[in-house]
Amino acid sequence: MKEGDLVTLSASAQDRDTLWQWRGKNPIGLIVQCKVGEIGWAPKGPKPCFKVEWLGSGPQSREGDWSWVASSEHTRGWYYRRDLKFVRLEKKNEDV
Numbered sequence: 646m647k648e649g650d651l652v653t654l655s656a657s658a659q660d661r662d663t664l665w666q667w668r669g670k671n672p673i674g675l676i677v678q679c680k681v682g683e684i685g686w687a688p689k690g691p692k693p694c695f696k697v698e699w700l701g702s703g704p705q706s707r708e709g710d711w712s713w714v715a716s717s718e719h720t721r722g723w724y725y726r727r728d729l730k731f732v733r734l735e736k737k738n739e740d741v
Contacts, residue, residue, distance in 0.1 A: 663709035672703035
């Protein structure tokens with residue numbers, strides 16, 4: 646994944662207890678920044694992280710919408726690779 650890619654929440658992210666309200670929804674977002682680092686209050690070592698700006702409504706962070714961790718300036722908009730998947734674009738079936 647790189648800056649400019651369109652992404653949505655993966656099944657792993659939707660299974661998180663902090664993102665329960667996003668189950669079954671597929672917000673679309675744009676990756677605006679990439680880094681190697683840690684997110685949240687109990688990090689397990691540096692990993693690739695991606696800052697996502699949602700094109701419509703979307704979760705504040707991988708920590709959900711309502712906790713103090715989610716609203717922190719250091720975690721807002723940041724996700725690990727396992728939380729995201731590429732958006733699949735539908736192919737147009739053009740018969741000529």
